[in-house]
Amino acid sequence: MTAKWVVFGVCAHVVGALASVTVYHQLHQQPLSLTTTANAASYTGAAAYDPTVLEPPPPPHPPINRQFGIQLGNGGTPGASIPQNGAFFGFSIEMSVVDQVLGKNSTLLQVPFLNLLSNLARRAGGVRIRVGGNTQETAVLVDSTQSGRVLEKDINGVSNPTQTPPLDYTRDLIYMMGNISQLVSVDWFLGIPFNDTDHFRLAVAEVGQQVLGPRLIGLQVGNEPDLYARHGHRPSEYGPFDYVGEFGELVTAMEGDEHVVNQRLLIGPNIATGDWTPEMVWNTGFVDTFSSNLAYLAVEHYPTDNCFAQFGIGTPEDPQELFPNFLNHNAGRAIVDPYRNSTVFAQEKGKRLMMFETNTASCGGFPGISDSFGAALWALDYGMQMAHSNFSGALFHVGGQNVFYNPFTPPPTNQSTFRQWTIGPVYYAALVMAEALGPSNAAQVHDLEANGGNEFTPAYTIYENGNPVRVLLFNYITDSSGVNDIIVNIALGAAAPGQVRIKRLAASSVSQKGSFLWAGQTFGSNFESDGRLQGVETIETVSCDQANGVCSVRVPAPGAALVFLSDNALSEIERGSVVTYPTTAQTRTHNTVTIDPAVLATSNGHSAMNQKGKNLGSTSKGSVSGSADMRRRYGGVFWVSVVVAGMVGPLTMGVAMVVGL
Structure with a gap:
């Protein structure tokens, strides 16, 4: 959920993608010069938000084998793991x-x-x-x-x-x-x-x-x-x-x-x-x-x-x-x-x-x-x-x-x-x-030692009751040209389906920070998530060559692909919708009003609260209230922070509302 917040005073910033800061200046005030972002070497903030971006390793030389096959079969396989809990x-x-x-x-x-x-x-x-x-x-x-x-x-x-x-x-x-x-x-x-x-x-x-x-x-x-x-x-x-x-x-x-x-x-x-x-x-x-x-x-x-x-x-x-x-x-x-x-x-x-x-x-x-x-x-x-x-x-x-x-x-x-x-x-x-x-x-995991055991292109098969249900493919190489994308030919023989479904874990580089994609959805970058995936889920459908019993899957460099070998293997994961939770309480009850930036632009400065006919009031607790005029302007509804986990939702005249998710 994207929310606008206002800091009353000389400046206000708009928090959402955290991509910009809007500064409102008092009348006739000379704007200060802008300061560029400090580089990572001089960063002194919290480690959790450190901006350091490293150089990805170059593609391997000599080049890897970029197209290879893996053979799967029903009835289990030697070397598969013990049955694993889904909450592993x-x-x-x-x-x-x-x-x-x-x-x-x-x-x-x-x-x-x-x-x-x-x-x-x-x-x-x-x-x-x-x-x-x-x-x-x-x-x-x-x-x-x-x-x-x-x-x-x-x-x-x-x-x-x-x-x-x-x-x-x-x-x-x-x-x-x-x-x-x-x-x-x-x-x-x-x-x-x-x-x-x-x-x-x-x-x-x-x-x-x-x-x-x-x-x-x-x-x-x-x-x-x-x-x-x-x-x-x-x-x-x-x-x-x-x-x-x-x-x-x-x-x-x-x-x-x-x-x-x-x-x-x-x-x-x-x-x-x-x-x-x-x-x-x-x-x-x-x-x-x-x-x-x-x-x-x-x-x-x-x-x-x-x-x-x-x-x-x-x-x-x-x-x-x-x-x-x-x-x-x-x-x-x-x-x-x-x-x-x-x-x-x-x-x-x-x-x-x-x-x-x-x-x-x-x-x-x-x-x-x-x-x-x-x-x-x-x-x-x-x-x-x-x-x-x-x-x-x-x-x-x-x-x-x-x-x-x-x-x-x-x-x-x-x-x-x-x-x-x-x-x-x-x-x-x-x-x-x-x-x-x-x-x-009941999932059993098998490391396929794919592509001759190549270290950059591992693959795993997941079995249930002796039958392969999903395949997980990796590509550790960073190469935006597509030259180091790999194609994996999954051989299933007579059991090959007409099609497979694919979800991808994707980014532009192994050094990318934040805004990764899982099946086209993301949690965004720093300070951007309420715990729910954002965007439209993308599940690809790839047709198989049933005559030869092979399904071919491309894995971009870099990335991972989870291949669902049947509709049941996918529906097992996609059953129902994710339960999300509403914010039902607030932890801060003053100085949390948000307001249209156009209104804010005319309300800054010590004298703005007393401008003729404006009655904008003070932002300090216990000071002159502008709430009567605000109620007249906005129909009695204030957008106030209702914060349990940083979620923001509407509060109507002091009554906590459940935010519909």
């Missing part, structure tokens, strides 16, 4: 930013967040979200905070290289999660603080189970315990056996807590594969010892880090040099490779292994990489590779304004009444993967 691609939200992302409290929820979740739930059948991260380790559940908010941070008590603040939070935070699940099919993970194993704080498990019930599907025990010693949270000799011992102490504590009803929700070991490997933990007998308590096995991992730029630790990295490393099929495979033994181990033990926290780079990601179209291709390929390799889910991390990699970012609090959300490339990847897997929870 979920999110890990840092606990310290929950009141920015989910809502202010249990009664004031963020509408764009609900809409973003609804997009996924309609396609995948549900969404899985973890609330936790570093800040869960020191979080304390309190009856109330001094500010009355659902959480408070102790900025003076920061710890860790990433400057993690201790948190106090109230049970209303968990009620807020529960209310979201009343509206959208969301399952939750929480974390038990593990900083004081002599006095476990089990309140999060108690209240979580009481409030969320079956929507609470896991409790994390320790966040990256293999880094505890390095970060000064345990003695230097702390190792896997020590973690397993503390895990056992927690189980004993939970057995003695009558309020922790379900003791089978625990998740471990959650290592970052930094100072330990998963095998080091498995070799302790951890899984056998606590099998009845473990809902999931889990690891966390980022392929690299940007900690030097953010916190002055580690090794400096140049995003431009790193960019090509994310733009090929080997990138996702390299992250998954260290865990292939563990996915086999998990299946042998009857457990599910999750990637519990991940993204482009720890310490917030990189400018120009984490927020580029290349990151959308990378995250989608990486997610599909994890599914193919028998992970049972992956949670991509969400931080605050100071990170580059967010799947979605609410506007800064002091701008939330006139700016909307920013949707990052990782969310687009989540949307595409939700459609690729679908809601059946």
